[in-house]
Amino acid sequence: MDLSLFADLIVNGLVIGGIYAVIAIGLNMQYGLMRILNIAHGEFLMIGAFLMFTLHTVTGMSPLLFLPVVVLICFAAGLLLHRLVFKRLSATSKSLDQVEERSLIVGFGLMFILQNVASLVWGADLRGYDFMSEPVKYGGVIVTQNRLLVLFLALVASVGLIVLLQRTLLGKAVRGMLQSPLGAWLVGIDTQRLHPFMFALGIAMAGLAGALLSMIYEVSPSIGESYTVMALIVITLGGLGSIAGSFAAAMLLGLVESFGTHFTNPSLKMLLSYGIFVLILMTRPKGLFAK
Numbered sequence: 001m002d003l004s005l006f007a008d009l010i011v012n013g014l015v016i017g018g019i020y021a022v023i024a025i026g027l028n029m030q031y032g033l034m035r036i037l038n039i040a041h042g043e044f045l046m047i048g049a050f051l052m053f054t055l056h057t058v059t060g061m062s063p064l065l066f067l068p069v070v071v072l073i074c075f076a077a078g079l080l081l082h083r084l085v086f087k088r089l090s091a092t093s094k095s096l097d098q099v100e101e102r103s104l105i106v107g108f109g110l111m112f113i114l115q116n117v118a119s120l121v122w123g124a125d126l127r128g129y130d131f132m133s134e135p136v137k138y139g140g141v142i143v144t145q146n147r148l149l150v151l152f153l154a155l156v157a158s159v160g161l162i163v164l165l166q167r168t169l170l171g172k173a174v175r176g177m178l179q180s181p182l183g184a185w186l187v188g189i190d191t192q193r194l195h196p197f198m199f200a201l202g203i204a205m206a207g208l209a210g211a212l213l214s215m216i217y218e219v220s221p222s223i224g225e226s227y228t229v230m231a232l233i234v235i236t237l238g239g240l241g242s243i244a245g246s247f248a249a250a251m252l253l254g255l256v257e258s259f260g261t262h263f264t265n266p267s268l269k270m271l272l273s274y275g276i277f278v279l280i281l282m283t284r285p286k287g288l289f290a291k
Contacts, residue, residue, distance in 0.1 A: 007141040009258045015147050015216070017254025018154025019209050023227055024234035024246045025158060026205030029198050032178050032241035035096040036086055036199065039107030041231060042224030043114035044203050048074055048210025049219040050118060053127050063131055067153075067211055074207025078200030085110075086199065111224070118221035128218030150212045157208055158247050165243055174198060178241040226270075233277045239287030249288060 027041045048070050055066040085106060093099040132145040165171035173194060176184040185191050209227070213219065234253060238245030253273065260272040280288065 004141050008143065009262055010255070011141075011143050011147065011151070013255035013258030014251060015151045015154075015254070016257055017251035018151050018158070019213055019227075020230050020234050020254055021158045021247045021250035022154050022209040022212070023206050024231040024238070024250050025161060025243055026202035026209075027228075027231045028202075028235045028238070028241065028243060028246045029174075029205075030202040031235065033174070033198055034086070034090060034195055035100045036090070036103045037100050037107060038086075038110075038202075039104055039228060040110035040114060040224070041107075041202070041206055042226070042228030043111050043118075044074055044077070044206035044224070045210035045213065045227050046118060046219065046221060046224040047077075047114065048207030049214040049223070050122050050127065050210075051207070052211040052214045053129060053219065054122075056129055056131070063129075063211070063215055067208065070207050070211045071204045075200045075204035077207075078203030079196055081110075081203070082196040082199040087196065090195075111228075115221045115224070122221065124221060126218040126220050128214070131215050144216075146215045150216055153212055154209075157205070158250075161205070162244050162247060230273065233273055235287075236277060237280050237288055242287065245287060252288075 023042065023045055027038065030036045030038055030041070051070045051073060052063055052066055055061075055069065056063045086103065089102050089106060090099050093102060132149060134145050135142045136145055136148065165174055173184065173189045176187070176189055177191060177194065210219070213223075230253070234246050234250045237253065238247070238249035253276065256276060257269055257272060261269050264272075
């Protein structure tokens with residue numbers, strides 16, 4: 001294989017994996033902590049992408065300036081959504097299994113609502129903008145600047161969150177809740193305050209993934225569904241509740257997709273992903289990196 005082609009496939013796989021990591025880590029925190037299976041999680045990636053598109057095209061300013069804005073808007077939306085919907089849903093459910101079942105149904109409703117709202121606001125056509133699309137050539141390898149930037153920012157966001165969870169008191173409390181929600185409550189961790197915060201942080205991560213995605217791809221109101229599916233596959237591969245596992249699994253899945261679609265057929269992308277998903281479920285049902 002030509003070295004430049006190999007490097008291009010590596011970079012492409014890492015970029016895809018970086019997007020998967022950011023959105024999957026957010027969903028893993030929600031599902032791992034609260035058993036909220038928010039099937040509309042990918043729609044917040046779509047909303048984040050359209051917010052970035054609108055802010056950039058209206059103002060003409062660099063999209064990088066609006067990354068914090070998109071994250072804060074999605075974080076606030078996550079807090080509101082948890083307060084209006086999922087807090088009551090969890091409080092009235094008799095078990096975690098019931099929380100999961102009811103949240104799945106609510107998530108489907110939210111998914112269609114957000115898709116239709118986005119279609120009304122932005123239309124059903126693909127939307128995109130040109131940003132740092134100039135190529136960078138190094139040692140025979142040609143990569144566009146925006147892809148390198150997206151990869152860098154996705155790695156910073158993912159690794160930064162992992163470090164936060166590993167090195168801080170907040171992270172210790174979250175990890176305790178991931179291991180044993182009842183045990184965390186018994187030792188005095190305020191789960192009633194952490195739950196909405198972590199849920200909103202998960203939504204903010206999805207919004208960030210969408211903002212980054214908009215820098216390299218065109219977006220439409222229907223893109224969220226596929227990214228929700230990929231996030232669920234990543235969580236399964238990495239292990240429920242394992243944030244570092246989600247990161248590693250996302251990168252692995254991105255590389256497999258990049259190389260697999262190049263040497264087979266791009267239309268087989270989902271087949272490759274689902275094939276890996278089924279294989280892991282059969283051989284390691286707790287995930288590759290579950291402890």
